[in-house]
Amino acid sequence: xxxxxxxxxxxxxxxxxxxxxxxxxxxxxxxxxxxxxxxxxxxxxxxxxxxxxxxxxxxxxxxxxxxxxxxxxxxxxxxxxxxxxxxxxxxxxxxxxxxxxxxxxxxxxxxxxxxxxxxxxxxxxxxxxxxxxxxxxxxxxxxxxxxxxxxxxxxxxxxxxxxxxxxxxxxxxxxxxxxxxxxxxxxxxxxxxxxxxxxxxxxxxxxxxxxxxxxxxxxxxxxxxxxxxxxxxxxxxxxxxxxxxxxxxxxxxxxxxxxxxxxxxxxxxxxxxxxxxxxxxxxxxxxxxxxxxxxxxxxxxxxxxxxxxxxxxxxxxxxxxxxxxxxxxxxxxxxxxxxxxxxxxxxxxxxxxxxxxxxxxxxxxxxxxxxxxxxxxxxxxxxxxxxxxxxxxxxxxxxxxxxxxxxxxxxxxxxxxxxxxxxxxxxxxxxxxxxxxxxxxxxxxxxxxxxxxxxxxxxxxxxxxxxxxxxxxxxxxxxxxxxxxxxxxxxxx
Numbered sequence: 001x002x003x004x005x006x007x008x009x010x011x012x013x014x015x016x017x018x019x020x021x022x023x024x025x026x027x028x029x030x031x032x033x034x035x036x037x038x039x040x041x042x043x044x045x046x047x048x049x050x051x052x053x054x055x056x057x058x059x060x061x062x063x064x065x066x067x068x069x070x071x072x073x074x075x076x077x078x079x080x081x082x083x084x085x086x087x088x089x090x091x092x093x094x095x096x097x098x099x100x101x102x103x104x105x106x107x108x109x110x111x112x113x114x115x116x117x118x119x120x121x122x123x124x125x126x127x128x129x130x131x132x133x134x135x136x137x138x139x140x141x142x143x144x145x146x147x148x149x150x151x152x153x154x155x156x157x158x159x160x161x162x163x164x165x166x167x168x169x170x171x172x173x174x175x176x177x178x179x180x181x182x183x184x185x186x187x188x189x190x191x192x193x194x195x196x197x198x199x200x201x202x203x204x205x206x207x208x209x210x211x212x213x214x215x216x217x218x219x220x221x222x223x224x225x226x227x228x229x230x231x232x233x234x235x236x237x238x239x240x241x242x243x244x245x246x247x248x249x250x251x252x253x254x255x256x257x258x259x260x261x262x263x264x265x266x267x268x269x270x271x272x273x274x275x276x277x278x279x280x281x282x283x284x285x286x287x288x289x290x291x292x293x294x295x296x297x298x299x300x301x302x303x304x305x306x307x308x309x310x311x312x313x314x315x316x317x318x319x320x321x322x323x324x325x326x327x328x329x330x331x332x333x334x335x336x337x338x339x340x341x342x343x344x345x346x347x348x349x350x351x352x353x354x355x356x357x358x359x360x361x362x363x364x365x366x367x368x369x370x371x372x373x374x375x376x377x378x379x380x381x382x383x384x385x386x387x388x389x390x391x392x393x394x395x396x397x398x399x400x401x402x403x404x405x406x407x408x409x410x411x412x413x414x415x416x417x418x419x420x421x422x423x424x425x426x427x428x429x430x431x432x433x434x435x436x437x438x439x440x441x442x443x444x445x446x447x448x449x450x451x452x453x454x455x456x457x458x459x460x461x462x463x464x465x466x467x468x469x470x471x472x473x474x475x476x477x478x479x480x481x482x483x484x485x486x487x488x489x490x491x492x493x
Contacts, residue, residue, distance in 0.1 A: 010129045019118035028229050029126075032113035035236045037063045037130055039106060042239055056103030057093060061086055067127045074124035082115050082123070101245045108251065109235045112228040166195050166274040166319065167354060173402040174317035174365055175199040175272050177346075177409065179419045182207040183216055184269035189254040189305060191223030194234035196272040197249075201241045222248035222268075255281060255301050258288040259308050267311040274319035275302035277361070280483065293337070295330045295487055299323075303334055307341055312371040316342075322362040323480040326446035329488070335443040339435065342368040345421060347445065348405060349381040353390035354397050361479075377438065378421075380405050380430045381449045404429065427451070 010030060014020045020029060040063035047053050059065060066072065066081065073081060090110050095103030117123045175196055180186045186200045204220055207213070221243070225231040231251040238246035277299035286294040289304055299320055306316055324331060338344060346367040355363060368374075382405055384390070391397050408430055410418035426432060428451045438445065 006129055006132055010126050013122055013125050013129070014117070017117045017119050017122045020116045024229070025116045028114065029116050031229060031232045031236070032110055033127065033130060035109055035232055036061075037067070037133075038236055038239055040064055042244065046244065056095065056100050057090060057106055061090060068131060070128045070131060072124075075120040077120065078123055079115075079118075079120040087113055087115060097247060101247050105235065105245055105247055109232050111251075113232070165192065167397050168195065169397045169399045169401060170274070170319065170350070170354065170365070171195040171199050171272075172399050173405075174319070174367075175203065176406075176415055177367060177419070178270055178272055178315055178317045179415055180204060180220075180270045180272075182213060182220065184220070186221045186270045186272065187268040187309065188221075188223040188271070188273045189309070190273050190275040190302060191225045191234050191249065192230045192274075194223065194237040194249070196274070197221045197223055197234070198237055198241050200270075200272065201238075201243070205242065218243060218245070219248065222250075224250050224252055224254045226251070226253050253285075254305065255285050255288060255298075259290070259305060262308050264311075267309055267314065269311055269314050271306050271310060271314070271316040271318070273302070273306070273316075275299055275306075277321045277323070280486075293330060293333055297331075297483060297487065300327075300331060300334055303338065307338060307370065310342075310370040313369065314371075315369045316367070318366045318368075319363055320366055321480075322364065322446055323483075324445075325364065326444050327480070327484065328442070329484065332443045335445060338368065339374040339438065339443070342370045342374065343372050344368040344374045344377050346378045346380065346409075349379065349449075351382055351384050351391065351397070353384075353392070374435050374438075376432055376434045377445070378424060378430065378432050379447060379449070380408065381452075383429060 007030070011026055014026045014029060020026055043055060043062065044064075055062060066086070072078075087110065090107060091113075093103055093107045095107050097104045115123075117126070176199075180200050180203055182204050186197065186204075188194075188196045191197055200221055201217075204217055208217055221238070223234065225234055228251060231249065235246050235249050238249055275298065277297075280296040281298055281301060285301070286296055289295075289301060293304055295301065303318065303320065303324065306318060310316060324335075344366060348365040348367070350363045350365065352362055355361070382402065385401055388395070406415075406418070408424065408427065410421040411423040412418045412420070424430070424432075429449070431447075431450055433447055438447075441447075
């Protein structure tokens, strides 16, 4: 039975339970169970390597001691154990970060975990299904990527939870082109389930050669996630990717901290992120930012934060909506700040349907380096594959769809060589814009492809598809204008 089939079976079992209501609760239930099982598998690895190792949590709460036996406790006895012992005791665990970091990670990871299931018999069935997955097996750990793909698709379908998901192709390409190096600090201030960080880890692992490299690797990535469910999934994801103590994955609101309080020692080398956009922050958050740059638009606040958090010479890849590119008022001031403090060397325009059907807003990946002002910006428009009118749930964007952009990025055979960005030429998809032109346009970065010829089609299906796309664009613009007007009425724009 495939891992994805196991997960589907688990979700089907949960649907029978009166206590579990909807996808979000099913995902929450599954997440903390997965976390405990994967934690125990990692514990067994450490015990094998360290003969004097002691578990950071009480032995009775290790998966092997209460869940692994398929004939173990069930029914009311299991519910009583989980509800009155396991979860409360772990949440109350005395585990200082300095002396018990793995215990700290478990306590923080399960701090908001809740057992929604009311049937101990069905809970036992779920646990037994999870026992069909052997996380001690390197092959099955590798296959666990299938679980995450399915969980992330479910996250998309679970209403607002979809804001945490970035298509794998986008994360891989963004990280690849930023080219993180072992020894650098890599950070995602809105890490969701950890897609950007996991891709970074994969690249760093290829660079490890010594025991010292392994130590550096363990603390290379860090992130913050606002909401409990994706935070737990991210922590689990980091453990699966070889981070033994993912204490650097914290839960909280990145924007709650005053920008002026960031110290040089906290700044990082690399930031890769897809911050939330299209929404507004809670009252008062904007006060943490300079008075002339205050807004409630989440993406605008994150962009300021990212600029501040980068070291001189640091580099970033940030997914942002079109509204950030053409917006006025405070948005103009933020873009001016970006172009004066950073070299925005490349702006990759993504196809309209990359994030569909979860948002119709057009998106871009901004690549920039801090420490020198922008002189010119290269634009690259990623087209839809031949014969494809739109990406969808069954046919998402693939990494191969970026292959032409990768070839264009720079001379050389490797990504590291290409990162020098030498030998770039204008093509049907690529064009260069000087900073003078950007300034003349009032810092409007929404510059269309000058090579795009107008093609008139009379095909009914294509016309209908274009109409639907235009309507989506119109609605997205309406939503963005509403946000701008709302801020203006509050005197913030």
